[in-house]
Amino acid sequence: MFLFSRKKIASKVYAISAAVCVIFLAIMMSFIFLHQKNEAIKLTNEVRAKLLNIFDENENIADAITTKYTTSLQHGGCDIPALEQESDEWHWLKSNNADDDRGSLFLNKQPDLAERCLVSSALFVRQNIAQSDLSTKEGFRYIISMRQKMFYFFSSIKSDAFSIEDSKMFNELPFYIPTMPDYYKRKLTHTLTQKGTVATPIYHDLITRTNAYSVVSFIYDLNSSTVPVAYLLYDHNLEELHGLAKSLARQNKWVKITLYETDSPKKLCIFGCDIRLPLQANVESGLSSQFKVITHINIFGSIYHSVMFKLLIPITLLLFMLVVKLASRYLTSVARHTLIDHLTGLYSRNIEAELKPATLERRFFALVDCNKFKSVNDRYGHAVGDKVLQMVADVIKQTIRKEDIAIRYGGDEFLIIIKTEQKSDALLVMERIAEEIARRSIGVNDDVITSTISYGVSRFNRDLKTSILLADKEMYKMKKRQAQ
Incomplete structure (x- = not known):
């Protein structure tokens, strides 16, 4: 969508x-x-x-x-x-x-x-x-x-x-x-x-x-x-x-x-x-x-x-009708090209301009980070790293609903905006995503690469920037727990 x-x-x-x-x-x-x-x-x-x-x-x-x-x-x-x-x-x-x-x-x-x-x-x-x-x-x-x-x-x-x-x-x-x-x-x-x-x-x-x-x-x-x-x-x-x-x-x-x-x-x-x-x-x-x-x-x-x-x-x-049809297709294609991340198929950060506070009420923000992604890039190269990102994106797309929004926020970070009334429902969605990512693997020569993620969930608060910062804090709390 x-x-x-x-x-x-x-x-x-x-x-x-x-x-x-x-x-x-x-x-x-x-x-x-x-x-x-x-x-x-x-x-x-x-x-x-x-x-x-x-x-x-x-x-x-x-x-x-x-x-x-x-x-x-x-x-x-x-x-x-x-x-x-x-x-x-x-x-x-x-x-x-x-x-x-x-x-x-x-x-x-x-x-x-x-x-x-x-x-x-x-x-x-x-x-x-x-x-x-x-x-x-x-x-x-x-x-x-x-x-x-x-x-x-x-x-x-x-x-x-x-x-x-x-x-x-x-x-x-x-x-x-x-x-x-x-x-x-x-x-x-x-x-x-x-x-x-x-x-x-x-x-x-x-x-x-x-x-x-x-x-x-x-x-x-x-x-x-x-x-x-x-x-x-x-x-x-x-x-x-x-x-x-x-x-x-x-x-x-x-x-x-x-x-x-x-x-x-x-x-x-x-x-x-x-x-x-x-x-x-x-x-x-x-x-x-x-x-x-x-x-x-x-x-x-x-x-x-x-x-x-x-x-x-x-x-x-x-x-007029023909031009409407062709122009609609063309502008939709341009918008898709501008707003979609071509590696993962998720929205890019350009979508932020379209996210209005009125449309974000009753939503939870989940910021996702791929654990030890830099070491995968350093050891196997960026091509393998891209495959890991594509695998994570596929899991996210398959798990969220049509009314939810998935964004490649930058590098190995993803932002998922989940429409729900309860934080427990948003956490349940993220648990399913994390479990599915952990089950999947990518074969590289004789090696098998598995991935895990860290995430933080927060309710929408005033504006987009504040809500993402709150989710980011929650994500780093999870990283600390995983490191212990």
Whole structure:
């Protein structure tokens, strides 16, 4: 029976197990977060790629209109449907015939040949877009002419929802579209920042009544100039952006995607706008010289919503139980190594630190000394002396009970702490030990070695040291009697 404090070992075991599990959880949660962050990076790249694809398609449509417009001006005959006049504005709206949907056109005066060719080219390309595989054929796209106040919307809108005079974009066009890039410089580069203006700043859209920004491509008359004659815009309003991101973001309830202007505090929340981010990490991806897409990651939310995290809880519990078992074995082994005398298998004197006065009440102390042990060592050597000590220890272990404590106190001395109410019972135990030791012998070559012991017994008195001193005095009284 080990006497060392099991409470101390238990507290150490649970502390070690908890520390291991905390470290394990921290490492695994870091791995989970890195995995989720990679998912967020993929998501950011998907959103960015989708937005860039929209820009590329708008560029292709602008190129198609440019080509058609340039050739139409060369050949003339740019007929367009008749316009309706209302006050100082000419327009057409959606035809009563659903198959004759032309979009919506608004002008502040009758169009000249250039405007008619521009509109007819847009109509031609628009019809072909409807039969194409472009992903943006349902998007809100329109043309602003630079030569006069003209808007042509690819989609049909009500006249009371829009007026040229109310258009802040047109009235402040240089603010929204400040540059007029050269055609060839724009075409002979893949770098977005080298293509000139690619989008407007964020603005409040009068038609959708929400914040928006527009991708800008340019229409040219290649007969006379490489400077744009009109703008082709594709509107990214909040509803459209939310739908775009939602189709990509899936079930990522821990992700918030925001479009930021690089040179102003303006922003558009694309996805996850209601997500709270008490502790967040950001993944940023440049979209153009004007915009960047930032994916905000709710760190705890990303971990919590991971399938791996749901598996991590039972795994951690299993790990805790395993570490408890292993740590308990290890610490018990360490305690055994520290407190057990390896020659005799009894407790060593290190056990004294574990012997508390409260546990020693109603016990008797017996101090044992092997008689003439030095002469055995001198004559036969320490190896034989060790055998004598092992024999004495075996007798003690076989004689005492589980609740008694046997200690190799030093050299050839042993301390036995016997739990009993009567000194006579303790003396009886010691008599049996002494008789058994005397009966045993050890053969060395042709010699037979027998051993005897002297012992003294005293009741526990105040503390360990006092009790051992009293037992020591009793032992020397026995030695004197044996010497007479």
